[in-house]
Amino acid sequence: MTEQQDVSQLITHRFSSLLIGLDMAKQTVIEDKDVELPAFLDQDRDGRQLLRVEKQAQRDKKLNERYQQNFLDKLQGQLNEELKRRIAEQLVDTDTLYNKLIGIPPQLPEVLDIMPVKAASIGRIEPLVATIPWLVSDLIKMVNMPKYRRTDKKGKVIPVESLRMALSFLGLENLKLVIPALAFRRWLPQITDPYPNIKVRLWEHAMGSALSCKKVAEVAGVDAASAFTLGMLHEIGRIAVIRLYFRLFEEVRRDAITEAHEAKMKEEHAALGEIEPSGQCLSDVMEQYSLQTSNWLIERMDLKRVMIAPAMSEVVQFLPIRNMQPLARVLMQGRSYNQYRMLKNHRLINMDEAKLFLRGIQMPAGALAALKDADLRHLNLTFEEN
Numbered sequence: 001m002t003e004q005q006d007v008s009q010l011i012t013h014r015f016s017s018l019l020i021g022l023d024m025a026k027q028t029v030i031e032d033k034d035v036e037l038p039a040f041l042d043q044d045r046d047g048r049q050l051l052r053v054e055k056q057a058q059r060d061k062k063l064n065e066r067y068q069q070n071f072l073d074k075l076q077g078q079l080n081e082e083l084k085r086r087i088a089e090q091l092v093d094t095d096t097l098y099n100k101l102i103g104i105p106p107q108l109p110e111v112l113d114i115m116p117v118k119a120a121s122i123g124r125i126e127p128l129v130a131t132i133p134w135l136v137s138d139l140i141k142m143v144n145m146p147k148y149r150r151t152d153k154k155g156k157v158i159p160v161e162s163l164r165m166a167l168s169f170l171g172l173e174n175l176k177l178v179i180p181a182l183a184f185r186r187w188l189p190q191i192t193d194p195y196p197n198i199k200v201r202l203w204e205h206a207m208g209s210a211l212s213c214k215k216v217a218e219v220a221g222v223d224a225a226s227a228f229t230l231g232m233l234h235e236i237g238r239i240a241v242i243r244l245y246f247r248l249f250e251e252v253r254r255d256a257i258t259e260a261h262e263a264k265m266k267e268e269h270a271a272l273g274e275i276e277p278s279g280q281c282l283s284d285v286m287e288q289y290s291l292q293t294s295n296w297l298i299e300r301m302d303l304k305r306v307m308i309a310p311a312m313s314e315v316v317q318f319l320p321i322r323n324m325q326p327l328a329r330v331l332m333q334g335r336s337y338n339q340y341r342m343l344k345n346h347r348l349i350n351m352d353e354a355k356l357f358l359r360g361i362q363m364p365a366g367a368l369a370a371l372k373d374a375d376l377r378h379l380n381l382t383f384e385e386n
Contacts, residue, residue, distance in 0.1 A: 007356040014348055015339045016287050019201045019238075020279045025348050075271055079252055080281040086248050087241070087285055094296045097240050102187050102297065105132045109301040115176050116225060116305050122167045125175070130163055138182045139166040148381075174381045176225040177214075180232040181207065181379060189242045194276055198242060205338060206235050208376035212341075213334030215374055219367045222326045230308040230327065231334050234315070237293030241286050249277045291316050321362050329362075336361045337371055 010028075018025035091097065098104050111128045114120055129135055142148065143160045150158045150169070160166050170178055184206050192198040213231030217224045253272060260269040295316045298309050311328035321329055340357060343349040349357070358368070 004360045016283045020195050024279045083252050098300045107131045113305045136163050143169050180229045208338035209335040211376045212338045216333050216367045217330050220364045227330045238290035333361045
């Protein structure tokens with residue numbers, strides 16, 4: 001394995017950890033080492049030499065603590081293995097993931113497919129969007145935000161109260177960005193305790209990847225709207241894995257508690273109540289299954305005009321970037337650049353790692369310059385002046 005491949009794998013793992021929590025990501029940068037306790041710890045606070053019985057009591061306490069931790073670690077390991085088994089089992093059922101776990105509306109692929117058509121119009125899009133109640137509500141809320149409000153000549157706010165008004169206000173070009181973004185935000189996992197920042201960082205990653213892909217596509221001469229959509233949806237599989245993980249964790253722990261109760265295993269029963277979701281286990285299943293699950297779900301959308309499925313398939317195959325089709329290459333470059341930016345913002349990547357990592361994604365000439373000062377957190381929609 002080359003140095004570049006080593007760095008790429010390291011960054012992928014570190015970024016997966018960052019999505020779960022900053023503290024966990026920091027552990028992948030600097031590893032804590034066991035430290036020998038100095039001899040003066042055999043003394044009490046006043047410097048008095050501890051009696052043999054006191055030393056023994058301290059040793060016993062440490063041994064008990066170590067035993068308890070080892071016992072919890074063993075139970076956690078058993079839970080994690082069962083959890084991984086059930087996750088792998090349920091990820092095979094793409095229809096359930098698509099229709100129930102994520103809940104992708106049947107009309108959404110049609111909406112995405114109609115927007116790139118030359119004959120597309122607000123009149124053709126409106127009936128399809130109208131069949132997705134949450135999308136109607138989100139669009140109307142969005143255009144009534146202070147950032148987008150319009151005023152009349154007297155400075156009075158013009159409220160937008162209908163879907164047609166909202167669609168017309170945004171326009172077709174903006175809708176190509178807004179609709180995939182609103183859909184992804186709708187699907188984000190909500191309950192991820194004890195890792196509450198997962199949904200925040202996952203949203204930041206999806207938006208940053210989509211905007212990076214759009215920028216790279218513009219430089220490379222690839223369709224920017226398709227690049228944005230692929231950049232936004234390429235992590236839909238991670239959403240499915242995260243949702244499954246937290247749902248199945250409670251199920252697996254509940255089954256284990258019931259089993260321990262029925263077998264009268266008091267120690268195990270008490271310990272199981274202390275066990276929480278494992279960040280490392282979650283990171284492992286995300287790295288193992290997220291991209292492939294995204295591939296399955298995007299294929300299941302069966303898009304006819306927004307041709308992102310073949311590109312996603314190539315990314316999952318881990319082909320060399322130079323051998324990928326242009327859109328797949330753009331996804332690899334855009335998502336990788338956003339990973340670099342997010343890690344850099346949290347001081348989780350050094351200069352040598354960054355150089356190797358960015359060199360490996362073979363950016364087209366001018367792309368890094370275009371991305372250097374780009375805002376990767378906001379849509380930055382454009383509107384025609386009236």
